[in-house]
Amino acid sequence: MPTRSARRLSAVAITVATVTGAVALAPAASANNPEPTPSTSITPLSAAGNGGVTILKKDPGGDVVAGATFNLLDSTGKQAASGTTDAEGQLTFQDLPPGVYRLKEVSSGSPLHEVVDDQDVIVTPGADTPLTIIDPFKPASVRLKAKDDKTGKLLAGSTVNIGSGDKTILTLTTGSDGTASGKLPINSRTGSDFWVKQVKAPAGYEIYTSVKAFKAKPGDPVTVTVTNAKTVTTPPPTEKPTDQPSNRPTPDKPGQDEDNPAPSASGTPTSDETASSTAAPTPGGSLAHTGADATPWLIGGAGVLIAAGGGALFAARRRRADNATDDGSTTS
Structure with a gap:
């Protein structure tokens, strides 16, 4: 035809x-x-x-x-x-x-x-x-780059949303080379306005929370770069050696009795010491403080025994002297 x-x-x-x-x-x-x-x-x-x-x-x-x-x-x-x-x-x-x-x-x-x-x-x-x-x-060609904010190294695993107004148009994730590409529709000879927001940061990096705005014209190539800082990690605290003596008890150095607090540095007795010195003696059979309140009784008992022994010795010697006198008077 x-x-x-x-x-x-x-x-x-x-x-x-x-x-x-x-x-x-x-x-x-x-x-x-x-x-x-x-x-x-x-x-x-x-x-x-x-x-x-x-x-x-x-x-x-x-x-x-x-x-x-x-x-x-x-x-x-x-x-x-x-x-x-x-x-x-x-x-x-x-x-x-x-x-x-x-x-x-x-x-x-x-x-x-x-x-x-x-x-x-x-x-x-x-x-x-x-x-x-x-x-x-013609759509605009957009290329996404993710970088380390200190070294400029390209990072994989960065995901961003690109949109216009309140609508997301495109989602890109950087590959092993730290980049990703896509197309954006344009509705005007003078170009269209877009925004980009990171929704997932590369592993070991903080997410970039700010929203970037950019404009693209029909057929234009546009590069969007998102930089990320490394995640800040706080190391666990380490114990430093100290010259202070340990308060922990040891077999050859027993610790301080919890019921007998150390005296005050100012010389003023603590509240526990004051209460102990003014309290009435504990009745027999109950020792509130083992080995402390029994001492006066032991000393008193020892004194009584010594006195009794001395009296008995004196009486024995007197009896012996009287016997000797009696014998002398008989023979004289």
Whole structure:
């Protein structure tokens, strides 16, 4: 089939495609309506009953895109027509036999825009089929780096969320080389605003709590760097040797009795000592302080025994002297 010529029409086409979603990581371009509806106003193209296709090319912001190139393929895959959008973003294929064709965008004609996916187009006898095609903006390429804040060493295992407004768009985790890459959708010629927040720090590092803001334009490469400080660890305390004598009891040096506190350094007796010195003697059979209150009794008993022994010795000697006197008087 010979290639048909393309001409511009002044009539405005009906929109049958929608803008690609802005939350996709790598948005796929599509016209979102593979089977366009014929226009309500039909323009006769030829007496033979052939039809045509009119394309209006725009971007997500509503601006027309000139210089976009399209190929139209028939059911056998052979090129039936080819053309480029004019300054008003329009392109028309004429005098096409009725049937189903495949529309392929070869070039967007702009460094800021992506091409859309291929789609089917139905050519109706005696009618001009309108199509509005939206070329999405090229996504920005974002590269994440995680570094040690002291040495600059790249760190693996850093996870960040990247989003816009209150929505998270992309999550990246650095690999063994300390980097990660992704795509960010752009919805304006002048670029879009984004934020990045670390949600997981590399092992052995403190998490970076601040939120960084950045801007990316269509097709721009952007590098985001997150630095982390090492986790601070407190070593366990170590006991230092001391010259102070230990208060712990030893077999050859018993410890101080808990019930007999050491005297005050000022010489003033402690409350326990005062109470001990003024308390009444404990009745026999109960020793509140073993070996302390029994001493006066032992001393008194020893004195009594000594006195008794001395008296007995004195009495024995007196008796012996009296006997000797008696014997003398008898013999004289």
